[in-house]
Amino acid sequence: MADTIKVSIRHLYKIFGGDPESVLDLARNGMSKTELLEKHGHVVGLRDINVDMSEGEITVIMGLSGSGKSTLIRHLNLLIEPTAGEVLVDGIDVTHLSAVELRDMRQTGMSMVFQKFALLPHRTVLQNAGLALRVRGLGDGEADTEAKKWLDRVGLQGFEQHFPHQLSGGMQQRVGIARALTSNSPIMLMDEAFSALDPLIRTDMQDLLMELQKDLHKTIVFITHDLDESLKLADHLVILKDGYVVQQDEPQQILLNPADPYIEDFVSDINRARVLRVRSIMKPSSKAARASAGNIDYDDTLESVIARSGGSTAKSYTVKRDGKTVGILDMKELIKALVPRLASQSGVRGNVTS
Amino acid sequence: MGFYDRFFDTLGLRDWCDSEKVDGPMTMTELLARSQGADSVDAPWWDIPFPSLDNLNNACHAVSRTRDLTEGVEQGFLDIKTSLQFVLDPITQPLSWLLDGSLYLFAAIPWWTLIPAILILVYYVSRSIGVTLFVALSFLFLAFIDHYSYSIQTLSIIFVCTVLSVLFGVPLGIAMSKSNTFQKVMIPILDMLQTLPSFVYLIPLIFLFSITESKLYGIAIIMYAIVPVVRLTDLGIRLVDKDVIEAADAFGMSRRQKLFGVEIPLALPNIMAGVNQTIMMALAMVVIASLVSAPGLGVLVLRGIRNLELGVGLVSGVCIVLLAVVLDRVSKASLARINTSQD
Numbered sequence A: 001m002a003d004t005i006k007v008s009i010r011h012l013y014k015i016f017g018g019d020p021e022s023v024l025d026l027a028r029n030g031m032s033k034t035e036l037l038e039k040h041g042h043v044v045g046l047r048d049i050n051v052d053m054s055e056g057e058i059t060v061i062m063g064l065s066g067s068g069k070s071t072l073i074r075h076l077n078l079l080i081e082p083t084a085g086e087v088l089v090d091g092i093d094v095t096h097l098s099a100v101e102l103r104d105m106r107q108t109g110m111s112m113v114f115q116k117f118a119l120l121p122h123r124t125v126l127q128n129a130g131l132a133l134r135v136r137g138l139g140d141g142e143a144d145t146e147a148k149k150w151l152d153r154v155g156l157q158g159f160e161q162h163f164p165h166q167l168s169g170g171m172q173q174r175v176g177i178a179r180a181l182t183s184n185s186p187i188m189l190m191d192e193a194f195s196a197l198d199p200l201i202r203t204d205m206q207d208l209l210m211e212l213q214k215d216l217h218k219t220i221v222f223i224t225h226d227l228d229e230s231l232k233l234a235d236h237l238v239i240l241k242d243g244y245v246v247q248q249d250e251p252q253q254i255l256l257n258p259a260d261p262y263i264e265d266f267v268s269d270i271n272r273a274r275v276l277r278v279r280s281i282m283k284p285s286s287k288a289a290r291a292s293a294g295n296i297d298y299d300d301t302l303e304s305v306i307a308r309s310g311g312s313t314a315k316s317y318t319v320k321r322d323g324k325t326v327g328i329l330d331m332k333e334l335i336k337a338l339v340p341r342l343a344s345q346s347g348v349r350g351n352v353t354s
Numbered sequence B: 001m002g003f004y005d006r007f008f009d010t011l012g013l014r015d016w017c018d019s020e021k022v023d024g025p026m027t028m029t030e031l032l033a034r035s036q037g038a039d040s041v042d043a044p045w046w047d048i049p050f051p052s053l054d055n056l057n058n059a060c061h062a063v064s065r066t067r068d069l070t071e072g073v074e075q076g077f078l079d080i081k082t083s084l085q086f087v088l089d090p091i092t093q094p095l096s097w098l099l100d101g102s103l104y105l106f107a108a109i110p111w112w113t114l115i116p117a118i119l120i121l122v123y124y125v126s127r128s129i130g131v132t133l134f135v136a137l138s139f140l141f142l143a144f145i146d147h148y149s150y151s152i153q154t155l156s157i158i159f160v161c162t163v164l165s166v167l168f169g170v171p172l173g174i175a176m177s178k179s180n181t182f183q184k185v186m187i188p189i190l191d192m193l194q195t196l197p198s199f200v201y202l203i204p205l206i207f208l209f210s211i212t213e214s215k216l217y218g219i220a221i222i223m224y225a226i227v228p229v230v231r232l233t234d235l236g237i238r239l240v241d242k243d244v245i246e247a248a249d250a251f252g253m254s255r256r257q258k259l260f261g262v263e264i265p266l267a268l269p270n271i272m273a274g275v276n277q278t279i280m281m282a283l284a285m286v287v288i289a290s291l292v293s294a295p296g297l298g299v300l301v302l303r304g305i306r307n308l309e310l311g312v313g314l315v316s317g318v319c320i321v322l323l324a325v326v327l328d329r330v331s332k333a334s335l336a337r338i339n340t341s342q343d
């Protein structure tokens, strides 16, 4: 994947309260969230956030309730103004846009999907889906044709003339997604888009998103508090806690090398065999393994390899990618990777300030 | 000697007090006191009167009396009256035309056209056969007991005043919902308009405008009836789902698009509830406004009171109640229609 940086957040601070500027330096110098609240009456929303989001990738921002996820995503389209720092979209700092430029960026550059769907209750599904185009001033005919196309794409044929309240939650969120897609913007912001849905529907929607993304290659910023969801969707995973970034990396790397006890806790309940992939733990090599028990794919999950090995720890496999040999996987390594490693042992904990 | 003479003496203000010797007419209490010869008797200390203006004036004539205060208010009002009239008269003139025009129009249309027209309108806004039937029966009853023309006059006034209240009230409410400062300024004014006994604001209006002009009662009714529609518009817009507003912002809607495409449609149930109350308050006020020559059923009530014609008063009272029920049902039915189409 071409690694063009689409969105870049630099030293972003957000402080809520009467006079955020006055306590900005204190926050910069590392005063804790509780201390700032008790002594100065200000709430630290975000603290020194630096995230790069690559074009065409899904960046997942994960964290517990109150960690600042919604606050962060709303800085991208400036629904919330930062206290300090920059948000660069295609290299342009959106915090300095004029009102007209900002509106233009919201109309054409970004679209958003909301946790509570936020559809217009007095408009039909078709009108809702075409919202972005109508806002831009396109005629009904054009907007409706485009909206219909995307409604079909998300599986809502035949519901065009319904009103949102006549649809189930899952269907309403499909309208929400169609509305975002109709705007045809390169960036899509999704704030806990699937959190209000029940688990089965949620899996459906995740699959739908993955499938759409395969064709559309949008830059997606996805917020969730669910680790399974983030591991499934993320190309790049950012973990937030109390308004700062605890760790950000490719999800597999975070699983293998949690940077701090907070993340260890998070990942300890995960079925690692199902999530980890061969590519993350293989030994890179262009030669086939000695006494290779067979070929496995670069992107296979460990679970499928274990099934193949029949539980034997003595075997090694040759890892193939697009037919070429790219590495070797020893079953012993695989078993080791299944045991969560402690951050203290991998020695990274000291890097984290809190 | 009053109770407070010693007070002024100790402060050394006696000269100042006596320099303003007034020979104006005495107040009633003074007269009473004099006639009872209470002046010379030293009352016990626990009978000390409250240091009100009149009592202080008794001891020191430089202090003005309460009567001077009310006179001052009146004088002040009379002083600005001409300039106020100069501004208000032309501005409010169209109101007279509207009220008179509407009265003329309603009276000119024959009953066999007007009643069906009203019924069609009722059906159109309420989409309810029951309500339409009820309205039909009410009108037939009113016409049958010869109260038709009075009722139509009342309706005509309510119609004009409600339309104007909505026309001014909704934008006011929107402005309130957009600005907390403006809301803080408006709320006490609205409270005052709503709690001030309706007779009280007839008084300055009578001074300002000639009692024969229709705008006199028009203004009185609108000032009274506009309050709910303003309040509920403000409330309705403030209550619009924050998530939906956020979505509107996120898709780059302008303030105008947001107002007309999202906020007003979503606030409509509340605004309509306000309109319903506005109609009811206009009806209440139009009866009282017959004191200042508003035509309609109120005139009959007034006649009942003035001439002690019990029957006339009661029957027209019943007609007013009937009209109130009709207006309430019709506006509630259309409100219900808006509600169901929305969620």
Ligand SMILES: Nc1ncnc2c1ncn2[C@@H]1O[C@H](COP(=O)(O)OP(=O)(O)OP(=O)(O)O)[C@@H](O)[C@H]1O
Pocket (backbone or CB within 6 Å): A016, A017, A043, A044, A045, A063, A064, A065, A066, A067, A068, A069, A070, A071, A072, A225
């Ligand atoms: N307008 C505000 N005024 C004051 N504090 C705020 C405001 N908005 C958010 N906060 C604070 O900022 C912090 C982060 O809030 P945010 O809504 O971003 O959390 P979140 O991660 O999205 O949580 P959730 O999963 O519950 O949606 C919280 O501590 C919250 O109290």
Ligand SMILES: [Mg+2]
Pocket (backbone or CB within 6 Å): A069, A070, A071, A192
């Ligand atoms: Mg949130």
